[in-house]
Amino acid sequence: MYFVTGTDTDSGKTLISSALLFLAQGKKCGFKPIASGCVLTPDGLRNADAQALMAQSNMGLRYQQVNPIAFEPAIAPHIAAQQTATVLDAKAVVSQLLSTPIFTADFALIEGAGGWRLPLGGNQYLSDSVKQLDTYVQTYQGERVGVILVVGMKLGCLNHALLTLQAIEADGLKVVGWVANQVDANMSEIAANLVSLQQMITAPYLGYVPYLAQPSAEQAATYLRFDAISLKGN
Ligand SMILES: Nc1ncnc2c1ncn2[C@@H]1O[C@H](COP(=O)(O)OP(=O)(O)OP(=O)(O)O)[C@@H](O)[C@H]1O
Ligand SMILES: C[C@H](N)[C@H](N)CCCCCC(=O)O
Numbered sequence: 001m002y003f004v005t006g007t008d009t010d011s012g013k014t015l016i017s018s019a020l021l022f023l024a025q026g027k028k029c030g031f032k033p034i035a036s037g038c039v040l041t042p043d044g045l046r047n048a049d050a051q052a053l054m055a056q057s058n059m060g061l062r063y064q065q066v067n068p069i070a071f072e073p074a075i076a077p078h079i080a081a082q083q084t085a086t087v088l089d090a091k092a093v094v095s096q097l098l099s100t101p102i103f104t105a106d107f108a109l110i111e112g113a114g115g116w117r118l119p120l121g122g123n124q125y126l127s128d129s130v131k132q133l134d135t136y137v138q139t140y141q142g143e144r145v146g147v148i149l150v151v152g153m154k155l156g157c158l159n160h161a162l163l164t165l166q167a168i169e170a171d172g173l174k175v176v177g178w179v180a181n182q183v184d185a186n187m188s189e190i191a192a193n194l195v196s197l198q199q200m201i202t203a204p205y206l207g208y209v210p211y212l213a214q215p216s217a218e219q220a221a222t223y224l225r226f227d228a229i230s231l232k233g234n
């Protein structure tokens with residue numbers, strides 16, 4: 001089971017998650033437990049990230065299973081939650097994931113929201129959900145939740161990547177792969193920044209996705225080495 005985090009919101013988590021799902025074999029499903037930035041449809045709130053993950057999944061999950069917590073405005077989820085008098089709870093996120101057939105998947109991927117330390121309010125963070133899920137998976141399945149880090153390549157990403165790695169490690173989680181994803185078409189010194197990241201990040205390198213004129217899961221997938229992910233997450 002994998003959790004995809006990023007150096008920031010808009011770092012490319014959804015693009016890379018969709019590409020990894022595209023490359024995965026067998027039964028596969030993507031989850032977006034918390035989404036802000038949704039469209040109200042006759043069927044309820046719908047989020048483009050969740051729909052993109054569903055498009056690369058093949059287990060026939062219902063929308064609510066993929067994205068149980070949805071807010072219309074594209075703002076920090078805990079603020080959207082306050083506005084709708086919703087309580088965001090790290091444990092509830094885990095319960096919702098565990099109520100799906102997630103363990104029957106050959107490849108299950110959970111996309112975060114924002115970066116690693118996304119606040120849920122009440123001194124809780126989405127990273128707490130990942131910690132709790134990891135504890136559960138370790139106890140009952142003998143596996144780990146492997147974290148995949150998407151570094152959104154733009155000026156400032158070195159600091160963001162290092163801080164994110166430190167936080168993941170301090171939380172006792174393991175990075176099982178990282179992707180350099182160019183989100184700034186005009187970033188200078190891409191090659192030198194890549195060298196710096198490779199020197200600083202010891203986790204397996206899954207690849208560099210250049211800035212794409214028309215990003216798609218299929219195209220991004222051509223730049224990724226799926227087999228480089230350390231499979232057990234430990
Ligand atoms: N390599 C790339 N080339 C061009 N555009 C990209 C690339 N990666 C991401 N983008 C674009 O940048 C935007 C943000 O990417 P994406 O939605 O994947 O980020 P995210 O980390 O999932 O954000 P969120 O925190 O909202 O979930 C999207 O419009 C996406 O198409
Ligand atoms: C709306 C946006 N695209 C994401 N879904 C939410 C990003 C929240 C970031 C919160 C923060 O860390 O400041």
Ligand SMILES: [Mg+2]
Binds near residue numbers: 013014015049111
């Ligand atoms: Mg996303």
